[in-house]
Amino acid sequence: xxxxxxxxxxxxxxxxxxxxxxxxxxxxxxxxxxxxxxxxxxxxxxxxxxxxxxxxxxxxxxxxxxxxxxxxxxxxxxxxxxxxxxxxxxxxxxxxxxxxxxxxxxxxxxxxxxxxxxxxxxxxxxxxxxxxxxxxxxxxxxxxxxxxxxxxxxxxxxxxxxxxxxxxxxxxxxxxxxxxxxxxxxxxxxxxxxxxxxxxxxxxxxxxxxxxxxxxxxxxxxxxxxxxxxxxxxxxxxxxxxxxxxxxxxxxxxxxxxxxxxxxxxxxxxxxxxxxxxxxxxxxxxxxxxxxxxxxxxxxxxxxxxxxxxxxxxxxxxxxxxxxxxxxxxxxxxxxxxxxxxxxxxxxxxxx
Amino acid sequence: xxxxxxxxxxxxxxxxxxxxxxxxxxxxxxxxxxxxxxxxxxxxxxxxxxxxxxxxxxxxxxxxxxxxxxxxxxxxxxxxxxxxxxxxxxxxxxxxxxxxxxxxxxxxxxxxxxxxxxxxxxxxxxxxxxxxxxxxxxxxxxxxxxxxxxxxxxxxxxxxxxxxxxxxxxxxxxxxxxxxxxxxxxxxxxxxxxxxxxxxxxxxxxxxxxxxxxxxxxxxxxxxxxxxxxxxxxxxxxxxxxxxxxxxxxxxxxxxxxxxxxxxxxxxxxxxxxxxxxxxxxxxxxxxxxxxxxxxxxxxxxxxxxxxxxxxxxxxxxxxxxxxxxxxxxxxxxxxxxxxxxxxxxxxxxxx
Numbered sequence: 001x002x003x004x005x006x007x008x009x010x011x012x013x014x015x016x017x018x019x020x021x022x023x024x025x026x027x028x029x030x031x032x033x034x035x036x037x038x039x040x041x042x043x044x045x046x047x048x049x050x051x052x053x054x055x056x057x058x059x060x061x062x063x064x065x066x067x068x069x070x071x072x073x074x075x076x077x078x079x080x081x082x083x084x085x086x087x088x089x090x091x092x093x094x095x096x097x098x099x100x101x102x103x104x105x106x107x108x109x110x111x112x113x114x115x116x117x118x119x120x121x122x123x124x125x126x127x128x129x130x131x132x133x134x135x136x137x138x139x140x141x142x143x144x145x146x147x148x149x150x151x152x153x154x155x156x157x158x159x160x161x162x163x164x165x166x167x168x169x170x171x172x173x174x175x176x177x178x179x180x181x182x183x184x185x186x187x188x189x190x191x192x193x194x195x196x197x198x199x200x201x202x203x204x205x206x207x208x209x210x211x212x213x214x215x216x217x218x219x220x221x222x223x224x225x226x227x228x229x230x231x232x233x234x235x236x237x238x239x240x241x242x243x244x245x246x247x248x249x250x251x252x253x254x255x256x257x258x259x260x261x262x263x264x265x266x267x268x269x270x271x272x273x274x275x276x277x278x279x280x281x282x283x284x285x286x287x288x289x290x291x292x293x294x295x296x297x298x299x300x301x302x303x304x305x306x307x308x309x310x311x312x313x314x315x316x317x318x319x320x321x322x323x324x325x326x327x328x329x330x331x332x333x334x335x336x337x338x339x340x341x342x343x344x345x346x347x348x349x350x351x352x
Numbered sequence: 353x354x355x356x357x358x359x360x361x362x363x364x365x366x367x368x369x370x371x372x373x374x375x376x377x378x379x380x381x382x383x384x385x386x387x388x389x390x391x392x393x394x395x396x397x398x399x400x401x402x403x404x405x406x407x408x409x410x411x412x413x414x415x416x417x418x419x420x421x422x423x424x425x426x427x428x429x430x431x432x433x434x435x436x437x438x439x440x441x442x443x444x445x446x447x448x449x450x451x452x453x454x455x456x457x458x459x460x461x462x463x464x465x466x467x468x469x470x471x472x473x474x475x476x477x478x479x480x481x482x483x484x485x486x487x488x489x490x491x492x493x494x495x496x497x498x499x500x501x502x503x504x505x506x507x508x509x510x511x512x513x514x515x516x517x518x519x520x521x522x523x524x525x526x527x528x529x530x531x532x533x534x535x536x537x538x539x540x541x542x543x544x545x546x547x548x549x550x551x552x553x554x555x556x557x558x559x560x561x562x563x564x565x566x567x568x569x570x571x572x573x574x575x576x577x578x579x580x581x582x583x584x585x586x587x588x589x590x591x592x593x594x595x596x597x598x599x600x601x602x603x604x605x606x607x608x609x610x611x612x613x614x615x616x617x618x619x620x621x622x623x624x625x626x627x628x629x630x631x632x633x634x635x636x637x638x639x640x641x642x643x644x645x646x647x648x649x650x651x652x653x654x655x656x657x658x659x660x661x662x663x664x665x666x667x668x669x670x671x672x673x674x675x676x677x678x679x680x681x682x683x684x685x686x687x688x689x690x691x692x693x694x695x696x697x698x699x700x701x702x703x704x
Contacts, residue, residue, distance in 0.1 A: 217644075
């Protein structure tokens, strides 16, 4: 099926587009009253993820409100360890946790990649349903957490300010961490390919915690596995090329290495100047980003000003997908998102 | 008074030294049982900071245990806003908080730089006492939080994962934030100069939160004020030059700009390869860092291996002060610190 609006896909392949496409990380989320209503019907966040009808509903909500250029399947970055049996749950007002984090060496030795068509079927069903709902209007993004980011939660059992247990293992028993990461890499590959086969038209890897590693450890324990995944992804489906995006939060120092993974686009957090990033890797990959989500808390005028500043930093030429540098805050006034999208659309053509 | 061991000062000025000097951020801290005993006698952390006798005692403790090449006055980065009347306190097991954070515009308009010889006299008394206790053995470092980092806590009233109130002000009322920062810059300048006059032989600015800003915002709201301070510091005392160190956590993308402030050394967190940092700015400034504090949680062998890796990354030539990339963890086994110091001392001369 040909897409009515393929600006997002074209920009990821660094092809000319009539304007800079935009989507927002976590665009289906708590800042939208309609999302909160659906979530209340589901009972909780995880139940919402696991119900394809309701997950499809919330995936579509931001597209009904805003002129976004892509949808992203509503899910969580930690579905894989849940499918491995670790028991993902969300305590109210807190981040993700696992009931059975990896504590013993035998648990690590026993770990294996789940079959996504069995254990993550609810995600694939959502992908298929969303594609039907989209009816070719804009492309659908599938995603997963990176092997290292999954490992962080699998070992620590929850979020952390320093992931001390993970790092202790990294330095003391690197063999064990590598074992977990190898399984995770296989699992992520299978999962993303299954999402592509189910209809995802682009895929993104969220490496939320790679940025807290040393330069050497990042390359060995996070990026090496990302590269392996990128090299094993299906590159085409339904006769269309499927682009991949890699986003390491705090990875501004490693853009060249990230571009070397073979991905089509690199996600940027807000701490880097996107013009400087373009000068470093813009000839090889597209760039996605990179407004500080906190700008959306301020005022429509500031939103407009900061969006234009980023568009001007990127400058002319193709290869820019506008986004935030991290997920949108639940405290964002929805009308500020309108101001952002108007500013980006209004900025005009970038197809020279 | 001539220093018996001036390797730290010489390294900061990029002069040859017989070995790479080392000290550790937060070296007087909870990982040391003797520290916990003194802290218990003081009652709490802030009482310890404000008691020059006990603060001197804990400042000296790590030097009694380890062959460190510098002492750092035991204090907190947030003493200035406390001296401004905001009421610093530490709830047990939590980070710093302020009883009276800046909420109203008139409170910001009324803000003024405190006289350190009156309101921060306890710190200056500690500096004088520590200098007596050191008796010329190793140099003493004075320090302060950066204007922006102080402002973060002054506005938010406590630590935060995203400092949303601060960023909201930054984008919506930059004039108000600039007013706070201008007062803070004056206060920090007066405070560091008072520490130098009291006997601090080097000074360090801790910009703990500058790294969460966008590239443009970092330069405008954090670094500009740091530069102003560096330009107004006393450069000499007791006939000796007084070096300055600037450390922005997460500032690896901005090393060139930080070096441009006129500081003598740039502190590095652990996410950057120190060899790459040296290639960028090592001809202009010394570098301080940059082992991940989490390495100290692992094993003496891993500590040894990682320390040597950093020393080899830096390579030959002067201008390296070994340190962690952030404060030492309270869960560090003290014997791992011994392993670290032996590894650094054992690495040999760096004075070619």
